[in-house]
Amino acid sequence: MQTQVEDSAKPIVDPHDIDAKLVQKLANDALVWCSLRGLLVGDRNSERSGTVPGVDMVHAPVALIPMSFPESHWKQACEVAPIFNELVDRVSQDGEFLQQSLSRTRKVDPFTSRLLEIHSKMLEINTIEEIRLGLHRSDYMLDEQTKLLLQIELNTISSSFPGLSCLVSELHRSLLQQYREDIASDPNRIPANNAVNQFAEALAKAWNEYGDPRAVIMFVVQAEERNMYDQHWLSASLRERHQVTTIRKTLAEIDALGELQQDGTLVVDGQAVAVIYFRAGYAPSDYHSESEWKARLLMEQSRAVKCPSISYHLAGSKKIQQELAKPNVLERFLENKDDIAKLRKCFAGLWSLDESDIVKDAIDRPELYVMKPQREGGGNNIYGEDVRDALLKLQKEGTGSDAAYILMQRIFPKISHSILMREGISHKEQTISELGIYGTYLRNKTEVLINQQAGYLMRTKVSSSNEGGVAAGFAVLDSIYLV
Amino acid sequence: MQTQVEDSAKPIVDPHDIDAKLVQKLANDALVWCSLRGLLVGDRNSERSGTVPGVDMVHAPVALIPMSFPESHWKQACEVAPIFNELVDRVSQDGEFLQQSLSRTRKVDPFTSRLLEIHSKMLEINTIEEIRLGLHRSDYMLDEQTKLLLQIELNTISSSFPGLSCLVSELHRSLLQQYREDIASDPNRIPANNAVNQFAEALAKAWNEYGDPRAVIMFVVQAEERNMYDQHWLSASLRERHQVTTIRKTLAEIDALGELQQDGTLVVDGQAVAVIYFRAGYAPSDYHSESEWKARLLMEQSRAVKCPSISYHLAGSKKIQQELAKPNVLERFLENKDDIAKLRKCFAGLWSLDESDIVKDAIDRPELYVMKPQREGGGNNIYGEDVRDALLKLQKEGTGSDAAYILMQRIFPKISHSILMREGISHKEQTISELGIYGTYLRNKTEVLINQQAGYLMRTKVSSSNEGGVAAGFAVLDSIYLV
Structure with a gap:
């Protein structure tokens, strides 16, 4: 039962068919749009741009034209988002499965080992986390040979670009609208992308469930963060739509300024924290010393809502992804046969x-x-x-x-032609793309308050580059045009 | 009949009363706000920032807290805006007055001389400009000794910052709202500022009166313009609210690519131009060679709506300002005695x-x-x-x-204390401020279609600096808080 890529699927326009003058106009308008609408990153050529907002800014790297994507695969990816949300929650509750599956990894990977150590402590303490918040992103590529949508990985921590990805969809819709006489297309075939507000809504609802109107949402951040505007958009949405205050702290600052009150309330720099949102702490390089590990444990032991908790974090690891792909393992966590079949269909070998x-x-x-x-x-x-x-x-x-x-x-995805914008210059390139689907999940005790697909992120990269990170400089932000 | 500054008028908060930690939070939030909302300029430390959008951007220099301003003087300044609009239009129609008043200036100032030359040619040709568009800004200071609101100058060409000034008002309202528990104030005492949309509306209406739906609005710009985002906001408003296309050309480009059709239609780079909006051409340094003067004459001779026409431009010159301040000169142009008295009240010696x-x-x-x-x-x-x-x-x-x-x-304005933000850093300074009131005016034949006050620009500068230009680096953008 494979969903076939429609043979009629064509890019909305081949960059080779756009004359140089039109490319220049499109590029100029795209750059202006990015500047006025906050589709920005810190300039990598600057030292201050990762620490001081408002200086040394440059437009985010973006594709000039949205990437064609088959509607059937888009629907498939959206449909499985709530099932993956559910799966992560179920797996996270099975402490034994996590510990066992990762037992060999712990011996050779010090990072996983430290995470498991915290996880073990939490199992010992055995406090039940009543409020569980997941802000995930499941990444896929379309395999050209099998025409299958295959999962690359499932991010359960620090899923990036909910802020900027929405803006790219808006940018592309605006350009297609403006140049409708030059590029035959329908701007409405770019799916609505409301990731930033859906993330904010989930965070705000978790904050609300926590129930202390004086408490804040704490973003755990890296000391240097050139992708800070993506995060600031989320804070802006929380403030403007939900009147919730956010603070930003590094792991080291949390160790220095954080404390647990007797009832488990986490207080950082004098402020009670309702929700901890991790945009750091996912990589070994985020833990420079014991200080950062102490901060992680402190937070985990608190009664603040963790996004993610240590068990959600581990449930997203590659080893667990591989374990879940083994025969009969999904059945351990999910009952619905249809759901299981839908997930399995996206599993690569x-x-x-x-x-x-x-x-x-x-x-x-x-x-x-x-x-x-x-x-x-x-x-x-x-x-x-x-x-x-x-x-x-x-x-x-x-x-x-x-x-x-x-x-x-x-996975061998289709090679396309794209115009990529970087540092004010447009480049025609052979590219491949990866689609990320955001999911939001919130549960309080047995009540599931949110479980939905929550926008998307398309990333397009030069096909000769193996790695996919936008922040790493190999890829650009893109959106999709349904065909 | 002097309007007294209320003695109760106090700044909304003395920067010395704000503790360092709060300043830091406010400053950080202001920097983020500027970045996300497009309150930007090109970085002066970069060569590309004046020519390529989207690169080397920095927040516009801004005051952190709005400047207190007496409500009575604010109302006075708003009230005279339409009268000044009317005055400019009347003066511009009196070719003899302009030529005579500037006859001595022409002999010693080559720039005025060239403008007058074009003006003379237009008088000879004697084509009647039916559609007349004015986008002015009248600048004032409050004299501390006399408590009088005194006009510094009336700009009839290239009135800058309609785009960014609105954003500063929004920034300040947002900060006062967010920090309402720390800074006792009422965000609604910052007057609404809709300069960019009012400018766009006037330009769009002029475009509409011109009557060619295929024609564009042409921005005449400098080849290097670090204040480009201010201009781009105006283009964005024209496109999004009025579906009008703008193009940007330098005077040299207009000379190279422009031509007049037999009926006087101006065509530049293949596009008919309905309205010419000058954001260059106001200073001698904009005319590098004969080429730029040829472009100016070409445009003036066309049937496009000029904003401003050569006569509007001359009507805003300092010599004319001085002539109008002489006894009985205003009476030559205006009939209403109240109006005359209101204008005269703002004239400095x-x-x-x-x-x-x-x-x-x-x-x-x-x-x-x-x-x-x-x-x-x-x-x-x-x-x-x-x-x-x-x-x-x-x-x-x-x-x-x-x-x-x-x-x-x-004029000796009151010295205040302000926190100025520049290049990501806050500075407490002794400052003085200058209030600019925008006015929009549109007439077709005898019908006045628009004549209104259209937002404002507050500029605050270090009191030891004599000059007031934000672009020149001595001042920051500010808004006002009515007291």
């Missing part, structure tokens, strides 16, 4: 390195696999010949450090 | 340099005068001891070049 047949095949045909470490944040995957070398090296060492990796079927 | 008693007094007491050249754009006025030196030098030369200047009563 995923294997641990103790599956010797697969490892052998990957050494023979490394181009068909990606080797993924547990670490998050992009930029760490292994591709091509390097897969063979890495596997052979691990076999020789034989220390069990193969547990730090999983193998994944390599 | 203004004299030509052939009034020997005044020149003698200015040499004796130079601190009470400002010497102003005909040139526009800020940065050219003479103050203090330099007034004496300049006057003595002119007397010695005796070449008639004194006609290039006028003398104006020096």
